[in-house]
Amino acid sequence: MRVTDPSTSSAGNRRINTVLSQQSRSMGQLRRIEIYNDKFVKVIDQDLFGRQSYHLNLSMLEPWPVRHRRIAWRWLLGMICFALTTLAFGYYLWLHQDPATLNRLLPFIIAFILLTCGFLILFIYHSPNVTEFRSRYGSCPLLRLLYNKPDPESFRHFVAELRTRILAASQAVTFDKKEMLAIELKELDRLADEGVLTRDAYHRARQRIMNMHF
Structure with a gap:
């Protein structure tokens, strides 16, 4: 069940099932998510810091997504402090x-x-x-969708299809739980090496999997 891109194999061309294209102008982010060959997903993510592309096997994802809304207070407070300092200098000059x-x-x-x-x-x-789809056992965020982009209807339709295909891919797996834990750990190793996962997220997921394994 190693995650590979069938388009690079001798088996034939990649057959794309569904595509979702997303854009966030405020974040300078472009994202394209392709479901292909019924059980794989390809993510192409481009932002201010570069371009990243990776593949996932849908059977290693948890089918129930989680909405994640975080406020980066550290950067917000820093912005407020510098803005107030600028206003203070401006007021001093005005006086x-x-x-x-x-x-x-x-x-x-x-x-x-x-x-x-x-x-x-x-x-x-x-x-x-x-909206995050996380790994089945390590609970590690592997697939992030910009919420309600490009529009709420397209977003809901894509999420519903993605959930359906994750469930179908999971039901087709014939490995037992211990083998699935080993496979997911190997895939997380690959994603960490490719820079998809941060080292902290990888180590937390690895610890969860090891706890389940033993």
Whole structure:
């Protein structure tokens, strides 16, 4: 049950079942999710930090998605602090209206404005509103869909089909639980090596799987 891309094998071309294309302008993110050959999914994710592509076997996913909405308070507080500092400098200049003071403080004001914009971008990027499909045993987020993108109807239809195909792929598996644990652990190793999973997420999932195994 190793996750491979059938389009690269001698078995024939990849047959795409359904495609969902998503875009988030605020995050500078483009995402394309393809369900293909009935039991695989390919994710192509492009954002401000580069492009990433990976494959998953649907049978290793939990069919019940989880909506994840997080507020990145650290970046939000940083943005507020720099914005308030910028306003304080601006108010000071408005009170004094001295060209010499303006020349002295202008570089600091520009720096704080840039820092405010930078923290705003990081706040948006680190505050995702997504629906996650997690691995069956390690409960590790493997597939993230931008919530209600490109529109609520298309999103709900795709999620429903994805759940149906995950259930069908899981029912076709003939391995016992111990073998499935070993297979999922091997797949998580691969995804961690490809940079899909962070090391913290990988180690947490690995620990859950090892606890179940023993």
